Structure formats: C-alpha cells, structure tokens
Amino acid sequence: MARSVLLRHLGLAVLGLVVVVLVLESTSAFRNAQFATMAYLGIAAGGLTVLTGLNGQLSLGHGALMAIGAYTTALLLQDQQLPLVAVLLVASAVTTLIGAVIGVAAARLHGPYIAGATLALAVAVPGVALYFNDQLGGEQGLNVFVPDVPGWFADAVYFLSAQDVSGSKYVAYVGWLSLIVTFVLLANLSRSRVGRTWRAVRDDEVAAEIAGIPLGRARVLAFVVSAACAGLGGAVMALTVRITAPSGFTLTLSLSLLTAVVLGGLGSLTGALLGAALLTFLPQLVTSLGLDVGLSDLQSAQLAPLVYGLTLALVILLAPAGIVGSVRARWRRQQERATHDYDLPTTTAPPSPARTPGDEPGGDK
Amino acid sequence: MTRTWTTRAAMAVCVLTAGSLAAACGAGGRPDKDEKGGSASDVGITEDTVTVGAHHPLTGVAAPGYSEIPDGARAYFDFVNANGGVDGRKIEYLVRDDGYNPTNTSQVTNELVLKEEIFAMVGGLGTPTHSAVVDFLNKEGVPDLFVSSGSLQWGDDPGAKPFTFGWQPDYEIEGKIAGQWIAENMPDAKVGLFLQDDDLGVDSEKGVRRFLDDQIVAVEKYTSGNTDVAPQIAALQAAGADVVMGFNTPSYTALSQLVALKLNYEPKWFYSSIGSDPALVGSLLARFSEGAVKDSASLLDGVMSTEYIPGVDVPDNPWVQLWQRVWDEHGKEGELTNYRIYGMSHAYAFVQTLQAAGPDPTREGIVDALEQIGSDLEGPPLAPFRYTEDSHLGISGLQLVELKGGVGEELTPVLVTDLGDAPIEEDDSATEDAPPEDGIPDVKPVG
Incomplete structure (x- = not known):
C-alpha cells in the first residue's frame, strides 16, 4: 500500500511537471512571472495548510518565516558562490532551524495563543531587518542577484520547445520544480505515520496522548516542516521579486497566505494551490477588468481587494470547508449515495464513518 | 481502485510526454546563428x-x-x-x-x-x-x-x-544647499537632524555634514511605518538643538510637529521639499490630531524648506x-x-x-x-x-524658502551644485524659462 501511494505521488509529480512545461512554454513572459508568484505562494501555503489543517496550529507568522528564507537567499546570492539549488536548500534549512526554535515555544501554546505568538513574529521580523541596517539593507532592503540561466537548462528547454529561456521563465521553472518536490514530500508525509499522528493530535489531544503520541514532538515537527516550506517559498519569492525589503513582508503577507489556505480548503494541498492561484491572478484580472470597463486607476486598484474580500466571504458562507474541501465532500456524498442505492436490495450498508472534509491532503483523488 | 488510478495516470503521463516531445520535434538543436528578432527598440x-x-x-x-x-x-x-x-x-x-x-x-x-x-x-x-x-x-x-x-x-x-x-534634485545636493545656508546665516545654531532611515536620510546627511559637521548635536532616525516619533523629538530637545532639519516624508512632518507641540519644543524647523507641502501636511495635521489642530497653515509659519519647481503658492x-x-x-x-x-x-x-x-x-x-x-x-x-x-x-538646484501662510517666501536665489565638493553657485538661468504659448514644448529632434 505504502509503495503504491509513493508511486501515485511520483506519477502525479511527473504529470505535474509535464503540465508545468506545457503551460510555461505556451504562455507569455508576463504570465510566466505570474506563475512564479503563484509557485512561491503555493509552496508557503502548502506548508501552512499542513500545519493548520492537519495539526490544528494556527500560524499568523508565516510571512516572517518567508522573510527569513528570502533574506538568506538574498545574502547568499550576493557573492554568487553557491549554485542555486544549494542556495534554496540553505535558505530552507536556516528557516527550518528558526522554525524549530519557534515551534518549541509554540508547542506549549494552544489555539489563539499560538496565533498570538506567531503574530508577534510577523511584526518583529521586519524590525530585525531595520535594526541590522548595514547587513540587511534597512528599509530599502537587499537587491537579489538572480543567477544567469544555466546553459544546459536553456538548451534542454530549447530542445523541447524551440524557445529561449528568459529570466522570468527560468525563475518560474525553479519555482514550480521546488513546488512539485515540496508537494510530493508533503503529500507523502501526511499519508505516513507522521501525518496520522498529526491528525490524531489535532482531533483529540487526550486520545492521542493515551495512544502514546508525544504531543509536543508532533507539534514541533509539524511546525518545523511547515517552516521549511515557508523558507523555500521565501527563497523563490526573493528570486521572483528581485528585492527583499521589510515592506514586502508585512502582516498582510501572513494573512494573505492564511486566506489562500482557507479559500482552497484547510489541509488540502490542491486547495493551497488553488488559493495561491486566486491570490495571484484575481487582483490583476479584476484590476484590468475595471480598467477595461472605464474605471479610473484608483477605482480599479481599490476593486481588487474588494472582490478578493467578497470572494473570501462568499466561500466562507457557502463552502465553509473551502473550495476543494466542499467539492470533495459533495463528490463523496454522491458516491456514497450511489453505493447505497446499489447495495440496498441485498444488504444494509454500514453507515460510512464521519470524515472531516479536507482530511485528505495532496489533492490526490 | 488505486491500481487502476495509477495505471491511468501513467498512461496520461506517457501520452502527454510523447505529445510534447512530438510537438517539439521542430526544434531539437539550436540554429547556428543567433538571430536577433525584430529590433526590440520600438x-x-x-x-x-x-x-x-x-x-x-x-x-x-x-x-x-x-x-x-x-x-x-x-x-x-x-x-x-x-x-x-x-x-x-x-x-x-x-x-x-x-x-x-x-x-x-x-x-x-x-x-x-x-x-x-x-x-x-x-x-x-x-x-x-x-x-x-x-x-x-x-x-x-x-x-x-x-x-x-x-x-x-x-x-x-x-x-x-x-x-x-x-x-x-537628489537628497545630497538638497542637504548641501540647506546646510551651507544654515552654516552662513546661523553659525551659532545647534543643529539636530531628523532623518528617515533609508537613502533619504543617508544621502541628505552626507550633504548636510559637508557644512554643518561641527554644529550637529544630535542625529535621530525614524523608520517609515512606525508612527511614534516622540522618542526622537524628545532626544533632539534634550540635546538642545535649536535648529532641526527634517529629511522626511509629509506624514512625519505632521507627526514631528504634533510631538513638538506636546513637548513645548520650539526650534527653527527645516523640512526637505518632499516633506513640506503645506496643503498636505495641513490636512495630515488635522487628521492626526483628530481636529485639535485647525489653523494648520499658520502652524508651519517660519518653517524653512526648499522649492525646485513653481507650486500652487x-x-x-x-x-x-x-x-x-x-x-x-x-x-x-x-x-x-x-x-x-x-x-x-x-x-x-x-x-x-x-x-x-x-x-x-x-x-x-x-x-x-x-x-x-x-x-x-x-x-x-x-x-x-x-x-x-x-x-x-x-x-541641479533649488532655492530655500520660508513658509508663511502656506506660501514660500524666498530666502535665497536659485542655487545649483552637484555631488561631492562641487561648489554651490547662483544660477537663475532656468528661472526665466517661460512656457510656450500653446503649452506644448517644441524641441527639435537631435542628430
């Protein structure tokens, strides 16, 4: 069974890779840049959805963790010594380390108190960048030197599509490759023993403890994994945005990630991806739509957060389990009804066990 | 169930991979010459x-x-x-x-x-x-x-x-010109600097120090976004600064004025051009003080600033x-x-x-x-x-003004300079430029 899950996830990853190549090669440079944005939001939201959806810890500080990844990347890329892969790995490793420290503190807290502690993190981290003005560039931040596209990579893409790789396309590829790797790891993790212990801790602490699960360790581990994702997301963000400045990592970023996760459906990686897509594309689409129907620049700019807010409100009202969660729940109900009808003449079907929507990460159904 | 799913996914991967490879058959390798497409210049x-x-x-x-x-x-x-x-x-x-x-x-x-x-x-x-x-x-x-x-x-x-x-005008020459004027006209003043903690503060401090290095008694910096500037203003007051030069944005002109009012601190103020628009600072003052400050134009009376384009005053x-x-x-x-x-x-x-x-x-x-x-x-x-x-x-230059009732009164003619130790000189060559009759410039193509 375990092997087939792994196979399935790897199969999906290859499928995803093919889709990424097809999409990136057939869209414009501007869309490529947007896909890069979607990738870094997706990576961070994926980590957050595992933490909040599977382990029940609410973090308002993931924007700050992204900042740590982004600043690490910016610093490492300044002397251009390390290959990009190593930079991404170091960035997520550093964030993991800091995430572990925070996780230890957070594991002692519950519900709103974790939110409060991580909120403090979100507020404090941009201040650190200001305090270490000389090393971290203060208010103006650090410019990120995006490495040139490696020759072999450009040649490989050219071989496939006869198109040259622009800087923004390269970053989009880096982002999506990172996203696929992250999602495969997260999906596997959440289907494994570790994922089951996380869910057990989320659903009933007492029962989990009686079953022999160390609550603290499970919580810290979830936080660490989630922080690693946020760090990687931040690293890709630095490459995409080309600057890391405190004003890019305000509380708004952390809250946006949370809205992405809620929109898509807590605990679902597909949902995280969907939320990241909405976060990336919706404001720009709404703004250009506003401009097309003749609104002024200011009105169109104000329209974007309005529509996003309305979407969020509607999703919460109509699909409280998030878009993916609700669609999945409905699909499951229909399946059950079909089975039920079919079974009825011969035997009484046992009541299906109640399942929380969004129980299945990975979007792998 | 899982197995059929896996099979199906594998099939899909194969088909898509094959398809994309087939579609790519035209490329394979690079053409020998790196052709440049239509010139991107247009x-x-x-x-x-x-x-x-x-x-x-x-x-x-x-x-x-x-x-x-x-x-x-x-x-x-x-x-x-x-x-x-x-x-x-x-x-x-x-x-x-x-x-x-x-x-x-x-x-x-x-x-x-x-x-x-x-x-x-x-x-x-x-x-x-x-x-x-x-x-x-x-x-x-x-x-x-x-x-x-x-x-x-x-x-x-x-x-x-x-x-x-x-x-x-870049912040450095603005700092130089204002610094020189204060050095010449207020040689005994104790100068405090109130700076935004980015290029604005760094560049302008460089310019100011060229003339006022000995007269500066305190340098206080604020971070854009943090609206509490009471510690900075109190520090300037404690250092005995009787001239405060602010290189800051309009919001911080309003905030620093409000704090100074509360502390009963009345130095001679200078604000850089970007932070001194009387109309905007006035409306911000009214908003930040929740209506307590009403006659805001007169609150900025006597404040020095600079101008480099003619404004509504x-x-x-x-x-x-x-x-x-x-x-x-x-x-x-x-x-x-x-x-x-x-x-x-x-x-x-x-x-x-x-x-x-x-x-x-x-x-x-x-x-x-x-x-x-x-x-x-x-x-x-x-x-x-x-x-x-x-x-x-x-x-390349600007003139120093003193605000009175929201209008800038000239303190100096237009002074021009450049970075570093470039001299500061009077230059009114551009002040007489008049707009064309129809309001649209008529510049001849070069070359």
Whole structure:
C-alpha cells in the first residue's frame, strides 16, 4: 500500500511537471512571472495548510518565516558562490532551524495563543531587518542577484520547445520544480505515520496522548516542516521579486497566505494551490477588468481587494470547508449515495464513518 | 481502485510526454546563428500611439499626496493628445497601483513591461519600490525616465543603469544647499537632524555634514511605518538643538510637529521639499490630531524648506497658470495641488524628450537624446537638469524658502551644485524659462 501511494505521488509529480512545461512554454513572459508568484505562494501555503489543517496550529507568522528564507537567499546570492539549488536548500534549512526554535515555544501554546505568538513574529521580523541596517539593507532592503540561466537548462528547454529561456521563465521553472518536490514530500508525509499522528493530535489531544503520541514532538515537527516550506517559498519569492525589503513582508503577507489556505480548503494541498492561484491572478484580472470597463486607476486598484474580500466571504458562507474541501465532500456524498442505492436490495450498508472534509491532503483523488 | 488510478495516470503521463516531445520535434538543436528578432527598440510605439507606464501608490499609507502625481501627469498627457499628440502619436499612459510595497511593484512592472509592452517607464515612484525593478528595467532595455525619488542611485552611475534617469534634485545636493545656508546665516545654531532611515536620510546627511559637521548635536532616525516619533523629538530637545532639519516624508512632518507641540519644543524647523507641502501636511495635521489642530497653515509659519519647481503658492507664475489651464480642461475632480504639478512637470519633460528622440523614437534613441540635450531643456524646473553621458541625475538646484501662510517666501536665489565638493553657485538661468504659448514644448529632434 505504502509503495503504491509513493508511486501515485511520483506519477502525479511527473504529470505535474509535464503540465508545468506545457503551460510555461505556451504562455507569455508576463504570465510566466505570474506563475512564479503563484509557485512561491503555493509552496508557503502548502506548508501552512499542513500545519493548520492537519495539526490544528494556527500560524499568523508565516510571512516572517518567508522573510527569513528570502533574506538568506538574498545574502547568499550576493557573492554568487553557491549554485542555486544549494542556495534554496540553505535558505530552507536556516528557516527550518528558526522554525524549530519557534515551534518549541509554540508547542506549549494552544489555539489563539499560538496565533498570538506567531503574530508577534510577523511584526518583529521586519524590525530585525531595520535594526541590522548595514547587513540587511534597512528599509530599502537587499537587491537579489538572480543567477544567469544555466546553459544546459536553456538548451534542454530549447530542445523541447524551440524557445529561449528568459529570466522570468527560468525563475518560474525553479519555482514550480521546488513546488512539485515540496508537494510530493508533503503529500507523502501526511499519508505516513507522521501525518496520522498529526491528525490524531489535532482531533483529540487526550486520545492521542493515551495512544502514546508525544504531543509536543508532533507539534514541533509539524511546525518545523511547515517552516521549511515557508523558507523555500521565501527563497523563490526573493528570486521572483528581485528585492527583499521589510515592506514586502508585512502582516498582510501572513494573512494573505492564511486566506489562500482557507479559500482552497484547510489541509488540502490542491486547495493551497488553488488559493495561491486566486491570490495571484484575481487582483490583476479584476484590476484590468475595471480598467477595461472605464474605471479610473484608483477605482480599479481599490476593486481588487474588494472582490478578493467578497470572494473570501462568499466561500466562507457557502463552502465553509473551502473550495476543494466542499467539492470533495459533495463528490463523496454522491458516491456514497450511489453505493447505497446499489447495495440496498441485498444488504444494509454500514453507515460510512464521519470524515472531516479536507482530511485528505495532496489533492490526490 | 488505486491500481487502476495509477495505471491511468501513467498512461496520461506517457501520452502527454510523447505529445510534447512530438510537438517539439521542430526544434531539437539550436540554429547556428543567433538571430536577433525584430529590433526590440520600438516596443510600445505604433503609428499613432506611444504607450508609457508608471507605478504609484494609489492605495495604502503612502497614497495621500503621492497618488495625485499620476493624475497630474495624465491630465498633461491628455492635454497634449487633445492638441495632436507628439509627431502624430497619442500618449497612452498606464498607471498601476503598488501600494508602496516592492513585491507589488515587481508584479505590476512585469505587467507593464511584459504584458502591456510599454515603451518607457515615466515617473515610477519611491526608493524601495523602484529599487525592486530598476535592474529589471535596465536588463530589458526599457527607458526608465524621471524616477519620482531623490535617491542618488538613479543617476550617479549611468554605466550600471544606462536606461534610468533621476528627476528631482537628489537628497545630497538638497542637504548641501540647506546646510551651507544654515552654516552662513546661523553659525551659532545647534543643529539636530531628523532623518528617515533609508537613502533619504543617508544621502541628505552626507550633504548636510559637508557644512554643518561641527554644529550637529544630535542625529535621530525614524523608520517609515512606525508612527511614534516622540522618542526622537524628545532626544533632539534634550540635546538642545535649536535648529532641526527634517529629511522626511509629509506624514512625519505632521507627526514631528504634533510631538513638538506636546513637548513645548520650539526650534527653527527645516523640512526637505518632499516633506513640506503645506496643503498636505495641513490636512495630515488635522487628521492626526483628530481636529485639535485647525489653523494648520499658520502652524508651519517660519518653517524653512526648499522649492525646485513653481507650486500652487505662486498662482501668477506662467507655468502654474499653464498647469491650472491643463487641470481645468483635462483634470479630474479636486483642485490643482503641488503633487499634480509635480506629475505635470515630469510629463512635460517626457514630451520634450520624446520630441527630441525624433519622429521614429527608439528606446536607445530616447536615452541618447536625453543625454545630449537634457541639460539644455527649458521647462518648469528652477534649475537645469544634469543629464549627460556621465550623469543621469535630475534637477541641479533649488532655492530655500520660508513658509508663511502656506506660501514660500524666498530666502535665497536659485542655487545649483552637484555631488561631492562641487561648489554651490547662483544660477537663475532656468528661472526665466517661460512656457510656450500653446503649452506644448517644441524641441527639435537631435542628430
């Protein structure tokens, strides 16, 4: 069974890779840049959805963790010594380390108190960048030197599509490759023993403890994994945005990630991806739509957060389990009804066990 | 169930992979010669349009005041378009909101350059925001004209940023000119500096220290976004500063004035030009004090500042009369303000530059044109531009004024200088520039 899950996830990853190549090669440079944005939001939201959806810890500080990844990347890329892969790995490793420290503190807290502690993190981290003005560039931040596209990579893409790789396309590829790797790891993790212990801790602490699960360790581990994702997301963000400045990592970023996760459906990686897509594309689409129907620049700019807010409100009202969660729940109900009808003449079907929507990460159904 | 699913996925992967490989068969290897496609130099230009773009904070903390700049620029471009455009082309001006967040600036600039395919960026606003995109614009070869920020980095190294041009007097020369005046006229003053903690503070402190190094008793910095400046102002008071020079944004002029009122601290104030617009500071004062400060214009009486373009306080100036006409004909609701004039002024300079680039402007061509004739352009600025091959810095000088009832009274003639130890000299050559009769410049193409 375990092997087939792994196979399935790897199969999906290859499928995803093919889709990424097809999409990136057939869209414009501007869309490529947007896909890069979607990738870094997706990576961070994926980590957050595992933490909040599977382990029940609410973090308002993931924007700050992204900042740590982004600043690490910016610093490492300044002397251009390390290959990009190593930079991404170091960035997520550093964030993991800091995430572990925070996780230890957070594991002692519950519900709103974790939110409060991580909120403090979100507020404090941009201040650190200001305090270490000389090393971290203060208010103006650090410019990120995006490495040139490696020759072999450009040649490989050219071989496939006869198109040259622009800087923004390269970053989009880096982002999506990172996203696929992250999602495969997260999906596997959440289907494994570790994922089951996380869910057990989320659903009933007492029962989990009686079953022999160390609550603290499970919580810290979830936080660490989630922080690693946020760090990687931040690293890709630095490459995409080309600057890391405190004003890019305000509380708004952390809250946006949370809205992405809620929109898509807590605990679902597909949902995280969907939320990241909405976060990336919706404001720009709404703004250009506003401009097309003749609104002024200011009105169109104000329209974007309005529509996003309305979407969020509607999703919460109509699909409280998030878009993916609700669609999945409905699909499951229909399946059950079909089975039920079919079974009825011969035997009484046992009541299906109640399942929380969004129980299945990975979007792998 | 799982197995059939796996099989199906595997099938799909095979089919898609095969398909994409087949589709790619035409490529395989690179052609021997690296062909350059159609010259990218005419992106954004058609027979009857020129598309330019800008990023501005239309929403968020930096929006008050600054969001009026693109209104002004748009009004002037509409005015030019209504009178036939430039070489028969209408100027299409696209503005995107970045909320003063560099992440957003990067996204909207991608949109402007890659999707809307603008010919040039005109007047993109903000130091941290524009830093996020300046390398990208130069890499893509997009002319990046008249950045709305006084940071040195837009013009002091044209080799590294060949497509970027500054606009307003940089913070260093503003600091030099103000510093020299105080050194000469208040030699016994104890000077305190109130600085924004970024290029604005760093560059201007460099300029001020050139003349006031011995007189400075305290340097206090604030971080944009943190609205509590009481500790800084109290420290200046404790150090006994009787002249405070603020290089800060308008919100912090209002905040520092309110704190000083509370502390009963009454030094002689100087605020840099970007932080001293009386109308905006007045409205901010009223808002921050929740109505307690009403007669705000008089609160700024006696405050020193600088001016480098004529503003609404001199309604008889021919340039201001032109801007009033433009605003009446093509503006939106609201009055003409200094920020709208700022936008119109750089729009005017863009029209001049476009004319200089000739009937078939190219991206390189417009940069060359600006380097050649930039320092001779006659326009609203009180001092000439410094554009040459070696410098892309903007306006070369300014004059010191003292505010009285919201009007700036001249303390000095127009003083011009440059970075480093360049001397400060009087230069009124540009103050007599008058606008053309029809309000549209007529610059001859270069070369």
